[in-house]
Amino acid sequence: MTLNEFAQHFLNALQWGSFYALIALGYSMVYGILMLFNFAHGDIFMAGAYIGLFVALALLSISTTGIIALPNWLVFILTLVLAMIFTSFLGMLVERVAYRPLRDAPRASAAITGLMVGIFLETSNLLFLGASRKTFPPLIEKTVYEIGGVTFTNIKIMIVGLSLILMLALHLFVRKTKWGMAMRAMCYDYVVVPLMGVPMNAIASLTFAIGSALAAVAGILFSIAYPVLEPYMGLLIGWKAFVAAILGGRGSIPGAVLGGFLLGFLEIFVAAFFTSTLRDLIAYSIILLILTFKPHGFFGEPYSARLRL
Amino acid sequence: MKSVFSKVRNTALESTLGRRLWGSVAAIPLMSWLIGALGAFILENLVGYSLALLVGLPGIPAIFGLSHLGALIGALLKGVSGYAEVISSLMLFLGTLVYDLVIYIIPTYILARLSVPLVEKFLSLIPARFYTLLHLAVFYGALHLWSYQDDYRLLVVRFIGIAIMLTVSLNLVNGYMGEFSCAHGGFMAVGAYVSSVIMVWGFVQDDVFGPPVLPPALAPIAFPIVLIIGGLASSLTALAVAIPSFRTRGDYLAIITLAFTFIVKSAIENMEVIGGPRGFMNQPKLAGLPWVFIWTVLCLVVIYNYVNSTYGKATCAVRDNETAAEVMTVDTRRIKVIAFLTSAFWAGVAGGLFAHVVGYINPATFGIMKSAEVLAMLYLGGLNSITGSIVGAVLFQLLSEILRPLKLVKWVVIPILLITVMIFRPMGLMGFREIRPQFLRPKKEVKYAPASD
Numbered sequence: 018m019t020l021n022e023f024a025q026h027f028l029n030a031l032q033w034g035s036f037y038a039l040i041a042l043g044y045s046m047v048y049g050i051l052m053l054f055n056f057a058h059g060d061i062f063m064a065g066a067y068i069g070l071f072v073a074l075a076l077l078s079i080s081t082t083g084i085i086a087l088p089n090w091l092v093f094i095l096t097l098v099l100a101m102i103f104t105s106f107l108g109m110l111v112e113r114v115a116y117r118p119l120r121d122a123p124r125a126s127a128a129i130t131g132l133m134v135g136i137f138l139e140t141s142n143l144l145f146l147g148a149s150r151k152t153f154p155p156l157i158e159k160t161v162y163e164i165g166g167v168t169f170t171n172i173k174i175m176i177v178g179l180s181l182i183l184m185l186a187l188h189l190f191v192r193k194t195k196w197g198m199a200m201r202a203m204c205y206d207y208v209v210v211p212l213m214g215v216p217m218n219a220i221a222s223l224t225f226a227i228g229s230a231l232a233a234v235a236g237i238l239f240s241i242a243y244p245v246l247e248p249y250m251g252l253l254i255g256w257k258a259f260v261a262a263i264l265g266g267r268g269s270i271p272g273a274v275l276g277g278f279l280l281g282f283l284e285i286f287v288a289a290f291f292t293s294t295l296r297d298l299i300a301y302s303i304i305l306l307i308l309t310f311k312p313h314g315f316f317g318e319p320y321s322a323r324l325r326l
Numbered sequence: 327m328k329s330v331f332s333k334v335r336n337t338a339l340e341s342t343l344g345r346r347l348w349g350s351v352a353a354i355p356l357m358s359w360l361i362g363a364l365g366a367f368i369l370e371n372l373v374g375y376s377l378a379l380l381v382g383l384p385g386i387p388a389i390f391g392l393s394h395l396g397a398l399i400g401a402l403l404k405g406v407s408g409y410a411e412v413i414s415s416l417m418l419f420l421g422t423l424v425y426d427l428v429i430y431i432i433p434t435y436i437l438a439r440l441s442v443p444l445v446e447k448f449l450s451l452i453p454a455r456f457y458t459l460l461h462l463a464v465f466y467g468a469l470h471l472w473s474y475q476d477d478y479r480l481l482v483v484r485f486i487g488i489a490i491m492l493t494v495s496l497n498l499v500n501g502y503m504g505e506f507s508c509a510h511g512g513f514m515a516v517g518a519y520v521s522s523v524i525m526v527w528g529f530v531q532d533d534v535f536g537p538p539v540l541p542p543a544l545a546p547i548a549f550p551i552v553l554i555i556g557g558l559a560s561s562l563t564a565l566a567v568a569i570p571s572f573r574t575r576g577d578y579l580a581i582i583t584l585a586f587t588f589i590v591k592s593a594i595e596n597m598e599v600i601g602g603p604r605g606f607m608n609q610p611k612l613a614g615l616p617w618v619f620i621w622t623v624l625c626l627v628v629i630y631n632y633v634n635s636t637y638g639k640a641t642c643a644v645r646d647n648e649t650a651a652e653v654m655t656v657d658t659r660r661i662k663v664i665a666f667l668t669s670a671f672w673a674g675v676a677g678g679l680f681a682h683v684v685g686y687i688n689p690a691t692f693g694i695m696k697s698a699e700v701l702a703m704l705y706l707g708g709l710n711s712i713t714g715s716i717v718g719a720v721l722f723q724l725l726s727e728i729l730r731p732l733k734l735v736k737w738v739v740i741p742i743l744l745i746t747v748m749i750f751r752p753m754g755l756m757g758f759r760e761i762r763p764q765f766l767r768p769k770k771e772v773k774y775a776p777a778s779d
Contacts (some may be wrong), residue, residue, distance in 0.1 A: 122752030312574035
């Protein structure tokens, strides 16, 4: 393996790691607050990508008809922001409809409604938009840089950089703001903390909103890197991000980031050293081994028998 | 919500007509109903086709004409533009209603009423321990008569049997042991592939495995043994899930089962000998209705007795509080291994049956969506209830058949229905409740006191 190849794999792994980490953050935050897994999250990622697509197309058509001439980088930023806002509304809606009525029900029931919301999102997308794949407009000109025999594109750097900035922003939000403090308190004890005057429903909505916004960013970045959108794109990546979230330790934000990047590196480097068809087999065997020896992930706490049955 | 349901039921029971109807229905023992159904299906065999033509149906309605109901819903959803379709599907639906009434409901009811004294006399003559066997035999007779009318019925009934096996065996781990396993697709895949490979290698002329090793005439005899081998192979792989479960549970175990499903699927895709991602075919289609029925009943009996045995009680103890169970001398590791292995065994057998019903399998069939489907059936029916699992599996499969004419819209309607069920009955339809088989005994009289509350 030459240096350039290694650098390519490394960058690819970072890129996939960012996707997984951004989605896994949504899983982990919801888990931390509400003790349930939002199985619709992979499909919120898909919805985010589609919302981004439509926002981008709308902005581009405004731009080309000449009402306001927007440069492409501005279109990209506006797409990102608007898609984050719309997708967070979708996430809040999902919470309101599918999770809030089930807050006192067994956790597994909520998992089933989550799965069903996911299927609902996929199928309604398929119904309304048809089975043809959509192509994401190229908002960012692809340029190739070369430093010391290592080539890389600006898109990959942008994806990794933007993801890292957002993760840092989330970290600061959770650590430094009052809302973040309320969220951490809720993680600590979701029974007593609402009695102290912390609005549980608002915090739950906020959590879903942030998680969905991050998923939307992941969706848009994903469709810039691989510009083909289809209704089932969130299915596998969602489950894999779920694995990443648990691998880091449930409910832990640094854990989700670490798990996401670890999964990205595992998948890319297994495919690099062996054949790519063996990717899932070896990557998940390693994860199985890690969980056998480190049963609570990297940052997770031992399983307390806090069952809500 | 529950109070509303019981209020509706109570008012229905308190009205004179309702009480008389319910009283006349409830006084009939199950055996008479089965005999009535048997008679109705014989009637269908004799005059079904001509009656179907008479009421304007294209042929004998497949599953009680449920698909016509789905077509009607589909036409209604299309709205005003398709009103011709609404009318034609409405006619078909009304036709099936008449058909169902004339062929199934009225003959069943009349025969059931008439046979009550006879059945009671007969049941009092034979020892009670044969009741279940007797009921099963008559039930199988009715099922056989009904499903051999039509290939589609036969297929659906066998799929329902397989779904029941999967759901009940998953209930053992997810319900009685309180874990969240998503590995049932993987276990099913192992069972399906192992049994298919043995059958094809042993009894079929195949491109890859060459001529049959054993005389093909032996295939029907060897089939159950091969299914058991498939199940055992599946439980062997379940050790990969059971051993990590010693140290962790809950969500971490869910991930282990998920990773297991990915690994199994990927491993099969990488084995070129058995077709890789293209799939594996040429299985002899040996899994007829009798075999599926026998295996389903065996699975139900084994798991019913398992959960009511000391092992079952220990499993529930592990679910409620592992430490406390350990203190009370429950060998938690042993219990976990046994529960996982039993569950995987039956999933493997179900997979083997599935392979020999369809005659073709590929790894994509047994992906994460298969596990999700079984989970949906389980939680629809309710945890910790064998009868609940049966209800969930049958309902889900029937729902799937009713909504088949809706094509894609089906997967919008099913999620909405399931979410609604979960919101109003978070424990599923029959969670933690069981219909005990005591009701098989003949009833002397049924008294109805008006509800006092």
